[in-house]
Every structure is written in C-alpha cells, then in structure tokens.
Amino acid sequence: MYLKNWLFVLAVAAVSFGQISCDNRKQGESAKATASGKMPKITFEEKGIYDFGTLTEGDTVEHTFKFVNTGEFPLIINNITASCGCTTPEWPREPIAPGQTSSIRVRFNSRGKSGEQNKTVTIFANTDPSMTDLQFKALVNPKADSTQKS
Missing domain, CATH: 1.20.5 (Single alpha-helices involved in coiled-coils or other helix-helix interfaces)
Known part of the structure; x- marks a missing residue:
C-alpha cells in the first residue's frame, strides 16, 4: 500500500x-x-526602387534615403554592404532613438558602366528581420568618345 x-x-x-x-x-x-x-524598426519614407534616371558614363550621383525608427528600442546599424564597388553607403554610427529620423546616403559612380544598372545596398541592424535592402537603378549611356562596354 x-x-x-x-x-x-x-x-x-x-x-x-x-x-x-x-x-x-x-x-x-x-x-x-x-x-x-x-524591436527597432527601420521605416523608409520612400518605397520601391529609387531611379537615378539616365546618366553619362563617369557621372557620380547620390541619394539620401530618409528613415524613422518606428520601434520601441534604439536602432543600431551594424554595417551596410553594397552589391558593387561602384556604390558607397554612408550611415549613422550612433544609435537612433525610437521616433527619431535619420538617413543613409548612397553614392553611385558610373565610371566603367553602361546600360541598365540595378544595385542593392544591404543594411545589417538590430531589427527583425536583421537585413533590409535598399535598391536603385540607373541607365548609363556611354561617353561620346568611349568605346568600352561593360
């Protein structure tokens, strides 16, 4: 028992x-x-693919992508990578507080490029998901004296 x-x-x-x-x-x-x-949320003012329009080979253009941290914790951008060496991103290195606005500047150098160009900049941050892509495009016409094509 x-x-x-x-x-x-x-x-x-x-x-x-x-x-x-x-x-x-x-x-x-x-x-x-x-x-x-x-979690921090990176919310961009612009949606879709930014279009630089028509450029002449060798032109350097830039665009500022403005965003807001719409999350409840500070946003920290750890790194940003570009799909090609012709693209240079600049981003804030300090945390972005909830509700704060900031921006990422992207510079594209069309030297050695021709035709339709589609590029991606990937943002690595403490967001969910941890990667966010920015995309842009440009139509690069060759210089009048240029015989190179890429």
Missing part, C-alpha cells in the same frame, strides 16, 4: 512538472512575440 501511494505521488509530481514546463514554454513564446513587436 505504501508503494502505491508513493507511485501516485510521483505520477502527480511528473504531470505537474510537465504542465509547468509547457507553461514556461508558452510564457517564453509570448515574451518573444511581445519583444519582437517592440
């Missing part, structure tokens, strides 16, 4: 522990969803 009581207590304890584990998992998932909703 003593053994049956002991097994019963052990079974109840195991079921209770399992319930607590499930509750902890649910609480963890709930906390993650709540935190994800508050």
